[in-house]
Amino acid sequence: MGCCCSNLTACCCANLTACCCSNLIACCWGSGQNKSISQAHDAENVEKSEVDDLPLFCEYSIETLKMATSGFAVENIVSEHGEKAPNVVYKGKLENQRLIAVKRFNRSAWPDAQQFLEEAKAVGQLRNNRLTNLLGCCCEGDERLLVAEFMPNDTLAKHLFHWETQPMQWAMRLRVALHIAQALEYCTSKGRALYHDLNAYRIVFDDEGNPKLSCFGLMKNSRDGKSYSTNLAFTPPEYLRTGRVTPESVIYSFGTLLLDLLSGKHIPPSHAVDLIRDRNIQMLTDSCLEGQFSNDDGTELVRLASRCLEYEPRERPNPKSLVAALIPLQRETEVPSPILMGLQNASEALPLSPFGEACLRMDLTAIHEILEKTGYEDDEGAAELSFQMWTDQLQETINSKKKGDAAFRHNDFKAAIECYTQFIDVGTMVSPTVYARRSLSYLMSDLPQEALSDALQAQVISPVWHIASYLQAAALLALGKKNEAQTPLKEGSVLESQRNNVT
Incomplete structure (x- = not known):
């Protein structure tokens, strides 16, 4: 040969x-x-x-593809x-x-x-x-x-x-x-x-x-x-x-x-x-x-x-x-x-980090502790959508976030959801970590579909943020979708590995 x-x-x-x-x-x-x-x-x-397990051809909305x-x-x-x-x-x-x-x-x-x-x-x-x-x-x-x-x-x-x-x-x-x-x-x-x-x-x-x-x-x-x-x-x-x-x-x-x-x-x-x-x-x-x-x-x-x-x-x-x-x-x-x-x-699969492991175990307390320690360091580059410095509206927005953070810290997740929702609805600023915290608050409140939506939105804002992927996995596990959860778990592991190699 x-x-x-x-x-x-x-x-x-x-x-x-x-x-x-x-x-x-x-x-x-x-x-x-x-x-x-x-x-x-x-x-x-x-x-x-021929392939049998693929969906039929369909028309997607532009909003779906943007997301x-x-x-x-x-x-x-x-x-x-x-x-x-x-x-x-x-x-x-x-x-x-x-x-x-x-x-x-x-x-x-x-x-x-x-x-x-x-x-x-x-x-x-x-x-x-x-x-x-x-x-x-x-x-x-x-x-x-x-x-x-x-x-x-x-x-x-x-x-x-x-x-x-x-x-x-x-x-x-x-x-x-x-x-x-x-x-x-x-x-x-x-x-x-x-x-x-x-x-x-x-x-x-x-x-x-x-x-x-x-x-x-x-x-x-x-x-x-x-x-x-x-x-x-x-x-x-x-x-x-x-x-x-x-x-x-x-x-x-x-x-x-x-x-x-x-x-x-x-x-x-x-x-x-x-x-x-x-x-x-x-x-x-x-x-x-x-x-x-x-x-x-x-x-x-x-x-x-x-x-x-x-x-x-x-x-x-x-x-x-x-x-x-x-x-x-x-x-x-x-x-x-x-x-x-x-x-x-x-x-x-790459070895999961403590945060990834916590999401896999559905250990919401551990996820909460890690998000608290992380703070808002992953909001670097978060966009301001309008210039409203020092206005009453901006101050009110900031206050909503502060109240949400306090409620989140003290495990009052219902109040955290309300305050973070006020912050998000105003639309002055976008913050992936606020979506992440509200996502966990929804999980704590037994609202996994809402948690998944917020985790997806966090990824829209910050496409290479590993925590957004991990939280999607946690929400999918809460929805009983174990197989689907493997994709964001692996994705989060890869993104976190890439992030660590850069830093």
């Missing part, structure tokens, strides 16, 4: 000597590669069955694309603790609200575990937003081009190729064969390290957008001629993706073809992969990429044949993705 690059070069170039860019199929694709493929394909189809993303806080931005018409993706969390990715388009990107809604609903009908499924959208006024499953383990581009601890293993690269080919096959079978600008940034990894194709690329392009990035070196030749995306264009982009996986670099297809033609496969292969794959496997991946990059669209394979070609190449299929990705410790 060992591979040396010189052997791979000799193996590939013996067949590719006479290659030219427009006629790679004859050189790069041999017979005898279809043994047991149909049986293996059937087994894979069972594994990639979920802490008011579209910069702390929750996970990606930004485009300079003239930026599309920003935010991490969010719904009240039921489901993590979401919210893509917010520039106001002019989709001028036709009905077109946007119809397109989103069409993509939202797809449900497959090879996709990041579209859960809903928002189309209020000038707002155009898409809501999808959140994938916490970054993009393929990050793991392939910008890795920090270890390069992606060969077996995982093959798994990525197969899963994305299966995603394209599924979409094609559902009448959604067009995918816009398939690249390493469109592939993301879930909490178990499994690769998935982003649903955002399935949306037809908006008026101000482009189907491909401005880098013409990676654009299908027919798109340059016509400006239209076809199913064959998607296969061309899949070919560039295979080159990325093979090389660990974003190599322009024309340059890759030159390397193949000049018998310089060694320059095309990621040196980090030495010894991880056989000559035959390397040759087959080069051949498959070459077929996808045919100049004539009709000579490229379809998604079904891509899947059939990739199944026999899979290696270490019994090894879970987290291990191949080096994420085997990712699911291990």
Whole structure:
């Protein structure tokens, strides 16, 4: 199974000597590669069955998504694309603790609200575990937003081009190729064969390290957008001629993706073809992969990429044949993705702090003591919403908070709720710690739903404040939602760890 690059070069170039860019199929694709493929394909189809546990596509209100993303806080931005018409993706969390990715388009990107809604609903009908499924959208006024499953383990581009601890293993690269080919096959079978600008940034990894194709690329392009990035070196030749995306264009982009996986670099297809033609496969292969794959496997991946990059669209394979070609190449299929990705410790929860432990135990007395000791140190940066210095209204607001603090200190939680509510309703200032204290006061008064609402509001004001997450967990536990409480518990632990590392 060992591979040396010189052997791979000799193996590939013996067949590719006479290659030219427009006629790679004859050189790069041999017979005898279809043994047991149909049986293996059937087994894979069972594994990639449609997802059953996701909610139906729905329309979200802008207020719900503002709450979920802490008011579209910069702390929750996970990606930004485009300079003239930026599309920003935010991490969010719904009240039921489901993590979401919210893509917010520039106001002019989709001028036709009905077109946007119809397109989103069409993509939202797809449900497959090879996709990041579209859960809903928002189309209020000038707002155009898409809501999808959140994938916490970054993009393929990050793991392939910008890795920090270890390069992606060969077996995982093959798994990525197969899963994305299966995603394209599924979409094609559902009448959604067009995918816009398939690249390493469109592939993301879930909490178990499994690769998935982003649903955002399935949306037809908006008026101000482009189907491909401005880098013409990676654009299908027919798109340059016509400006239209076809199913064959998607296969061309899949070919560039295979080159990325093979090389660990974003190599322009024309340059890759030159390397193949000049018998310089060694320059095309990621040196980090030495010894991880056989000559035959390397040759087959080069051949498959070459077929996808045919100049004539009709000579490229379809998604079904891509899947059939990739199944026999899979290696270490019994090894879970987290291990191949080096994420085997990712699911291990960080040790909880005393506050986290108190929330897990529902020890309200301990939570109260810690909040008292903390005081208002986490109100740094709390916003003043209006300039009312030294006015009677401001003084009255401050007095309400002082009375609430005194009541909170002396365990008079009913009075604390009343005073903190007066402070909050005036709206002169916002304070995450006041919401936290009122949240605990609600818990002490056996009002867990109100406690949850306040804990969520504290996170809206301060998106990276760990105590807000911990209090959400306590409220969910009080509501009997033990499973849902695990998400904010883990989130609070991570945020607190990050906070401690900074300080």
